[in-house]
Amino acid sequence: MKAIYTLLFHLALPLILLRLLWRGIKAPAYFHRWPERFGKVAAMPASQPIIWVHAVSVGEVEATRPLISGLRASYPEHRILITTMTPTGSERVKKLYTGEVDHCYLPYDLPFAIRRFLKAKHPEFGIIMETELWPNLVDQCHQHHIPLVLANARLSARSAKGYQRFSKLTAQMLKQFCFIAAQTQEDQQRFRALGAEYADVHATGNLKFEISLPASATEQAEAIRSMWGNRPVWIAASTHEGEEELVLNASRKVRAEFPDLLLLLVPRHPERFDRAAALSRKAGFKTLRRSEGKPCGRDIEVLVIDTMGELPTFYATCDVALIGGSLIPHGGHNLLEPAALGRPVLTGPHFFNFNEITKQFLDSGAAMLVRDSHEIAQTMITLLSNAEQRASMGQTAIGQIQRNQGASMRLLNLIKRHIKQA
Known part of the structure; x- marks a missing residue:
């Protein structure tokens, strides 16, 4: 199933690039930094321990604020890397953290791109915010022995039905997470029903309530x-x-x-x-x-x-x-x-x-x-x-x-x- 998914993703690349072009017409920032979307990112020193946090766009970046603060206090010797998928998310990272963290775009979910990204950044562990479930990303981290956490995870009944259509692929992917921190008990139950390890899914609450406005x-x-x-x-x-x-x-x-x-x-x-x-x-x-x-x-x-x-x-x-x-x-x-x-x-x-x-x-x-x-x-x-x-x-x-x-x-x-x- 994962091989079919990867093949379809490759076949869809022309459409994905056309979509980038179309979005670039409306928001020119989409024209920039395309190599990062294929894993060509600046390498980080192997001696520097990295904690990687993925936040797809502005809302998820905002939700990382208490988490990043806690990580920096708990792991003072580590460097924080935040990845996003959108230019607005990228700008928000830069404005919130002003050089205190590193940033790049997360590559598309293609094995070669993910491998290139992981080799350059070599994170000690990764935290995926919300429900960014990318099979190749999760699998490549598993193969490279990089623990992954799914944090602040939410799963609506409608989304759960969608994932259920690909039950084997979904269950395999969820089992590869170190643990899942779901927002609510309802989210927790849905992740377990999709095949996540029962003991590895916790209901921890919603990070977005940890709001602190300047x-x-x-x-x-x-x-x-x-x-x-x-x-x-x-x-x-x-x-x-x-x-x-x-x-x-x-x-x-x-x-x-x-x-x-x-x-x-x-x-x-x-x-x-x-x-x-x-x-x-x-x-x-x-x-x-x-x-x-x-x-x-x-x-x-x-x-x-x-x-x-x-x-x-x-x-x-x-x-x-x-x-x-x-x-x-x-x-x-x-x-x-x-x-x-x-x-x-x-x-x-x-x-x-x-x-x-x-x-x-x-x-x-x-x-x-x-x-x-x-x-x-x-x-x-x-x-x-x-x-x-x-x-x-x-x-x-x-x-x-x-x-x-x-x-x-x-x-x-x-x-x-x-x-x-x-």
Whole structure:
């Protein structure tokens, strides 16, 4: 089965390269560093012990923060290598760690590329974040006696059904992990049902609850908000195609009650910045882009955040946060950043990528469900009219986060127990 998978991957390479080209047209960073995607990476000194952490993109990179901090304290003589798959993930690594860790792209799941990567980097052990299950990567690490950990692992019922179609390949791959640290007991049960060794799957909690936002974000937010004056502000963060129209329609309805309302519109992907700004202007809103560097006066109705790495700051400026990717069947995004800042959160019905977290927040009253532009508008009007309700939701959100912390320490203890230093 693995041989068939590898053959199909080779045959699909032309399509994969075409996809890189297509993505490069929208985001030029995809044109760069192609050799790394085939394992041609800078070699690291064999005398330097390496801990390798793979985080596919921005969300996973953010989740590594408490883990990296714990690894550096527990293994001070080791160098940390972080791999990603996307340019936005790469940029986030550079911004978070400013040269304190090494970075390169993870190669495609081709045996020759993986071997070349492992030979150059020679990690002592590896930690794969979330559920990045690549059969050749796992097998090559097993052959090279490099222990692998699957950390912060989640597995929805839908994904489990997909893996079940290739049950033998999946079971073999899962058995090759040193251990699996699943987010929840439901995830733990699904990994065991797919063939992972029963005793090697642990429910450790979700690393994303270990959120720690820099104090500078709040300080910058206060300075920005003071320039805007006393006006209501809401943010629609990480929006996707088809969501901006819903958000803009809702904002128009809210403005009937709050004429000085400011909407912060934050598209998920940089290649969509131009389109989001164009949609806002076409809808008749006085629109400013953050990258223009101009003051956001009271006449501005929509501020498009088209810069990278500033989302926490703008979460801190808002009164209410709407999480994108949830109004369409994309699966939603992480609501923990605005929650950690004590902001009430709105989410659409499609949050299956963060099902457990979002349900906890909905059930506790820290978040509210909205299905369309009408519900967004009505809920926004209610919340903007009621400061006490906003404050109560914010405090409940902070409490939810505090009660769910501790996953990073449990993960580190498992690493120390299962992985012996060379």
